[in-house]
Amino acid sequence: MPEKLKVSIVIPVYNEAGVIEHTHKDLAAAIDVLPYDFSVYYVDDGSADGTAADLQAIAERDARVRLLFFSRNFGHQAALTAGLDHANGDVIISMDADGQHPPEMLAQMIELVSQGYDIVQAQRIEADSSLSFKKVTSTAFYSLLNRISGTHVSPGAADFRALSRQALDALKAMPEYHRFLRGMIAWMGYKSVILPYHEPRRLAGQSKYSLGKMLRLASDAIFSFSLMPLYIGLSVGGVFLILALAQIVYVLLLWLSGQYDRIVPGWSSLMAVMLIASGIIMILLGFIGVYVGYIFQQVKGRPVYLLRSPEKRGPGDKSV
Numbered sequence: 194m195p196e197k198l199k200v201s202i203v204i205p206v207y208n209e210a211g212v213i214e215h216t217h218k219d220l221a222a223a224i225d226v227l228p229y230d231f232s233v234y235y236v237d238d239g240s241a242d243g244t245a246a247d248l249q250a251i252a253e254r255d256a257r258v259r260l261l262f263f264s265r266n267f268g269h270q271a272a273l274t275a276g277l278d279h280a281n282g283d284v285i286i287s288m289d290a291d292g293q294h295p296p297e298m299l300a301q302m303i304e305l306v307s308q309g310y311d312i313v314q315a316q317r318i319e320a321d322s323s324l325s326f327k328k329v330t331s332t333a334f335y336s337l338l339n340r341i342s343g344t345h346v347s348p349g350a351a352d353f354r355a356l357s358r359q360a361l362d363a364l365k366a367m368p369e370y371h372r373f374l375r376g377m378i379a380w381m382g383y384k385s386v387i388l389p390y391h392e393p394r395r396l397a398g399q400s401k402y403s404l405g406k407m408l409r410l411a412s413d414a415i416f417s418f419s420l421m422p423l424y425i426g427l428s429v430g431g432v433f434l435i436l437a438l439a440q441i442v443y444v445l446l447l448w449l450s451g452q453y454d455r456i457v458p459g460w461s462s463l464m465a466v467m468l469i470a471s472g473i474i475m476i477l478l479g480f481i482g483v484y485v486g487y488i489f490q491q492v493k494g495r496p497v498y499l500l501r502s503p504e505k506r507g508p509g510d511k512s513v
């Protein structure tokens with residue numbers, strides 16, 4: 194009998210008690226009927242509710258489940274990274290724990306990778322045209338990012354995708370501390386295909402992406418994928434130099450033509466120029482500061498996440 198294709202599924206989980214059981218039931222129903230050798234990696238990203246216990250109960254019932262526990266909340270991208278580091282499949286799929294990534298799509302995603310695609314990216318299609326804070330900010334963010342960085346990341350392309358072993362090995366060789374996986378994967382190239390899908394609502398609970406977490410992801414994306422903020426500094430500096438030069442020429446011309454009475458400088462215009470110029474300088478120094486900070490965190494070489502051993506270690510323990 195030919196060996197079955199090994200498929201790893203990586204699912205980051207943060208405070209999803211009460212949701213994760215449903216998610217796993219739906220996932221199990223979808224993969225039970227597929228002819229592959231599955232492992233499901235749940236990464237508990239330092240949950241503070243009953244998620245860890247729920248996961249252990251799931252692992253006790255289902256032999257395909259492997260568990261990883263973080264020592265604290267390191268964030269979605271770190272949790273994905275941990276799962277991808279441990280996954281040993283020929284096809285590796287990442288998806289969310291809240292039921293928003295339909296497991297019915299897995300069959301087609303795996304099929305496409307076995308046909309030779311390295312990256313199968315699921316892309317959300319917006320069904321309703323209503324505006325929400327999340328939708329507006331995410332659209333604005335992706336159009337900015339795509340304008341200022343050399344890597345194109347599709348809006349609506351979340352962390353729901355299948356990778357071939359080749360693509361995953363390439364990704365694992367990227368040791369950056371600030372991780373924006375969608376961008377890193379788009380940067381890699383490889384043979385890719387996009388699979389559109391309608392995103393269902395969360396099974397239960399609230400989004401675990403707080404505003405702070407969204408801002409951190411946006412900052413990781415912009416400052417690690419673009420040097421544009423630094424170029425803004427250069428061009429604004431250039432414009433200010435040209436303005437200064439024009440002013441010197443203007444004053445010199447007035448002086449040469451003997452119009453001394455018009456040279457008395459206005460206090461308000463002077464203050465305005467000073468305040469604007471110093472404001473711009475401070476913003477640009479801030480941009481440089483962020484890059485220096487990112488470099489500092491990278492050179493420290495700290496791990497992206499830390500694992501802890503699970504609370505209870507028994508014969509049924511499935512943690513890896």
Ligand code: UDP
Pocket residue numbers: 204205206207208209238266267268269272288289290291293399400401402406
């Ligand atoms: N998540 C995580 N760590 C975090 C925040 C979220 O592992 O710090 C997980 C969460 O449990 C879910 C996925 O990341 O499986 C996506 O989060 P969520 O559904 O809350 O984001 P949204 O769909 O609202 O963008």
Ligand code: MG
Pocket residue numbers: 289291293395400
């Ligand atoms: Mg979600």
